[in-house]
Amino acid sequence: MPAAARVAPFSWGQLVVLGGLALVPLLDYAMPSVQLSAPSRWVVVFAVMALGLNIVVGWTGLLNLGIAAFAAVGAYSYGILTCEIYPFQVGFWWGVVLAGLIGAFAGFLLGAPTLRLRGDYLAIVTLGFGEIVQDGLKNLELITKGTQGINPLPAPSFGGDPLASTDVSLWFYLYLGILALVVFLARNLEFSRLGRQLFAVREDELAARCMAIEPDKAKLKAFAMGAALAAVSGALGASVLSSTGEPANYDFQVSILALCIVIVGGIGSITGVLVGAIVMVGLNNVLLPILTQTLQRSGIGSTDNVFSLPDNYKFLIFGLALVLMMRFRPDGIVHSRKAVRK
Amino acid sequence: MTESEVFLQQVIYGLSNGMIIALVALGYTMVYGIVELINFAHGDVFTLGGFLALTIVGALGAAAILDPNAAGESSHWLLLFGLVVGAGLFCGVLNMTIDKVVYKPLRRAPKLTQLVAAIGVSFILVNIALFWGGVPMESFGGGNAAAAPKDFPEILEGSNLLGEESNVVLRLEDIAIFAITIPLMVGLTLFVKKSRLGRGMRATAQNPVAAKLMGIDTDRVISATFLIGGFLGGAASVMWSVYNNTISFQMGFRAGMDAFTAAVLGGIGSLPGAMLGGILIGLIRAMSDQYIETRWTNVVVFGVLILILVFRPSGLLGLKQREKV
Numbered sequence: 322m323p324a325a326a327r328v329a330p331f332s333w334g335q336l337v338v339l340g341g342l343a344l345v346p347l348l349d350y351a352m353p354s355v356q357l358s359a360p361s362r363w364v365v366v367f368a369v370m371a372l373g374l375n376i377v378v379g380w381t382g383l384l385n386l387g388i389a390a391f392a393a394v395g396a397y398s399y400g401i402l403t404c405e406i407y408p409f410q411v412g413f414w415w416g417v418v419l420a421g422l423i424g425a426f427a428g429f430l431l432g433a434p435t436l437r438l439r440g441d442y443l444a445i446v447t448l449g450f451g452e453i454v455q456d457g458l459k460n461l462e463l464i465t466k467g468t469q470g471i472n473p474l475p476a477p478s479f480g481g482d483p484l485a486s487t488d489v490s491l492w493f494y495l496y497l498g499i500l501a502l503v504v505f506l507a508r509n510l511e512f513s514r515l516g517r518q519l520f521a522v523r524e525d526e527l528a529a530r531c532m533a534i535e536p537d538k539a540k541l542k543a544f545a546m547g548a549a550l551a552a553v554s555g556a557l558g559a560s561v562l563s564s565t566g567e568p569a570n571y572d573f574q575v576s577i578l579a580l581c582i583v584i585v586g587g588i589g590s591i592t593g594v595l596v597g598a599i600v601m602v603g604l605n606n607v608l609l610p611i612l613t614q615t616l617q618r619s620g621i622g623s624t625d626n627v628f629s630l631p632d633n634y635k636f637l638i639f640g641l642a643l644v645l646m647m648r649f650r651p652d653g654i655v656h657s658r659k660a661v662r663k
Numbered sequence: 664m665t666e667s668e669v670f671l672q673q674v675i676y677g678l679s680n681g682m683i684i685a686l687v688a689l690g691y692t693m694v695y696g697i698v699e700l701i702n703f704a705h706g707d708v709f710t711l712g713g714f715l716a717l718t719i720v721g722a723l724g725a726a727a728i729l730d731p732n733a734a735g736e737s738s739h740w741l742l743l744f745g746l747v748v749g750a751g752l753f754c755g756v757l758n759m760t761i762d763k764v765v766y767k768p769l770r771r772a773p774k775l776t777q778l779v780a781a782i783g784v785s786f787i788l789v790n791i792a793l794f795w796g797g798v799p800m801e802s803f804g805g806g807n808a809a810a811a812p813k814d815f816p817e818i819l820e821g822s823n824l825l826g827e828e829s830n831v832v833l834r835l836e837d838i839a840i841f842a843i844t845i846p847l848m849v850g851l852t853l854f855v856k857k858s859r860l861g862r863g864m865r866a867t868a869q870n871p872v873a874a875k876l877m878g879i880d881t882d883r884v885i886s887a888t889f890l891i892g893g894f895l896g897g898a899a900s901v902m903w904s905v906y907n908n909t910i911s912f913q914m915g916f917r918a919g920m921d922a923f924t925a926a927v928l929g930g931i932g933s934l935p936g937a938m939l940g941g942i943l944i945g946l947i948r949a950m951s952d953q954y955i956e957t958r959w960t961n962v963v964v965f966g967v968l969i970l971i972l973v974f975r976p977s978g979l980l981g982l983k984q985r986e987k988v
Contacts, residue, residue, distance in 0.1 A: 382775070384775045384778065384779070386782075434973050435969070435972070435973055438972060438973070438976065439976075440774055440775055441699075441701050441774055441775070441778055442927075442972050442976060444701075444775070444778060445701065445923065445927075445968070445972065446968075446969050446972050446973070448920075449920075449965035449968050449969050450965075450969070452920070452961060452962075452965050453961075453962050453965050453966065453969075456958070456959070456961050456962045457962060459958070460958050460959060460962075573916070577782065577786065580779070580782075584779065625807045625808075626797065626806075627793060627794055627796065627797030627806070627809030627810070628794060628797060633790075633793060633794070633809070634790065635790075636786045636787070636789045636790035636793065637786070637787055637790035637791075639783070639786045640782075640783045640784065640785070640786030640787035640788075640789075640790065641783065641787060642783070643779055643780060643782060643783025643786070644765055644780050644783035644784060644787065647769060647772070647776050647777075647779050647780040647783065648765070648768060648769065648780065651772070651776055
């Protein structure tokens with residue numbers, strides 16, 4: 322299609338958000354008391370996951386409540402492929418790429434039999450899959466080390482030299498580069514033939530079929546792509562932690578955090594997802610922990626009093642975000658240009 | 664313990680838990696039958712029922728009432744009955760209010776929008792339960808560890824009805840579960856079959872527009888459905904707490920998934936299906952605990968859920984239906 326060839330690599334909105342994120346390490350120099358680069362890596366990790374979820378939920382209209390399970394698949398693949406206790410030790414880059422491929426395969430395996438289900442049933446199947454993966458990882462201690470997680474895992478490396486764990490601004494810029502690449506790819510998908518097929522399936526499956534689109538195939542591709550990005554995000558997160566963490570780190574709450582990012586930011590809009598990631602992860606991984614620590618140190622907040630710690634309001638915030646967005650602004654903060662509401 | 668005694672014991676556990684699951688499953692299936700919404704928050708309404716029950720027990724001064732020497736059996740039964748009704752009414756009204764405030768404005772929105780809102784409500788309720796656990800009451804351990812599981816006092820005496828020398832244990836709690844759940848289920852079935860409102864429910868489930876044209880106040884029917892579903896969930900939460908002697912703010916997720924699986928297994932929208940499904944899930948859990956491993960039981964239940972959805976989405980007793988275009 323000639324129209325697709327003339328699309329700029331990034332939209333203005335995306336450039337503004339990515340550019341804004343690039344200023345974060347500079348803030349660290351300006352305000353040494355607040356170090357934002359290190360937690361901001363999680364903005365990238367969750368933005369990649371949410372961009373994957375956006376392909377499935379936003380563009381194809383399939384509700385996936387188990388996206389965290391694919392992040393777990395990615396994280397554990399990365400762990401097994403790179404950890405020194407296993408024979409592979411392929412290093413950061415191959416680890417991330419292979420984790421993405423394995424994630425896509427896992428998405429294909431789950432999607433192939435289940436994608437013909439009705440929307441709400443599919444949502445529950447993905448939720449069940451998420452729980453199965455968690456329990457499976459916990460119980461198969463021989464391979465996954467159970468609740469200990471696989472560690473240590475390598476940091477990103479350039480030409481054989483791994484980044485030092487103190488080198489957070491360089492680490493952050495590297496992750497931001499990966500995010501930019503993912504945004505570029507997602508935008509290409511959005512304007513591609515397959516992207517238009519996904520929108521058509523979302524709007525009206527029957528009409529799409531009449532236009533010679535095969536909805537099942539299109540859905541499966543979307544599902545696998547979403548799973549691949551979630552797996553890449555899992556691998557990136559495991560590299561930050563230098564561990565896969567325990568399986569419970571990939572629970573339903575994480576899937577809902579990713580869903581909140583997509584819905585609060587703007588379902589179907591890449592820029593929206595980026596904004597959503599900054600807002601939600603900023604809240605979840607930066608603002609609430611800092612507030613909680615400050616209150617604890619000042620003596621106002623204590624673990625004995627559940628009301629006094631901001632961390633304990635997380636569920637309430639997530640829940641209210643979902644309910645209020647659905648009620649008053651189902652298109653999110655940033656409206657998607659293409660979303661046509663039914 | 665002989666092989667058959669072990670099996671019999673698991674059957675007793677399975678049936679008791681299954682009856683509780685069935686009660687919760689009825690709440691899912693009734694709501695789904697009428698408004699086609701997976702009421703994701705139902706499990707967390709159930710949680711709050713357990714918290715209310717523990718609060719009442721604490722406020723009454725559990726120790727005084729539950730002292731086996733101070734009070735006869737009848738007062739224990741009275742307490743249990745009071746808790747079931749109290750938690751039931753609370754959960755019923757809560758469920759109905761949630762519908763009015765959150766779901767009703769979204770009735771015409773896409774299904775997934777409603778489901779996402781229901782998940783949101785679920786998270787809000789989880790947080791409320793977490794805060795509730797921080798209430799400074801003796802029965803909540805002083806409220807210092809809000810997130811920790813709370814002990815629920817033994818309301819019915821735990822002696823073995825089959826005699827102390829028997830290897831198979833059947834306790835008064837098991838009997839109480841049947842004595843409370845079976846009348847509720849029979850009552851519900853009769854209500855839906857015979858009463859005017861029940862007829863309205865069946866009509867609304869079949870075709871809401873036609874029901875409205877026939878003069879049925881569908882809004883009222885929907886409210887009643889949420890009320891009854893919530894009541895059953897609340898009653899189940901009391902039975903569950905008494906049976907398991909512990910509650911936690913996240914227990915609704917697990918119980919809710921079991922119950923939803925039961926509803927789907929039986930055929931969602933079908934009342935006898937939910938009852939059958941609940942009992943089957945209870946038995947499957949008990950057998951998996953015994954013959955596979957406890958830590959794989961949740962995987963087994965979710966496996967069952969996925970297999971049914973993929974191969975027989977209409978469940979065991981549900982009608983085959985085509986998705987409306």
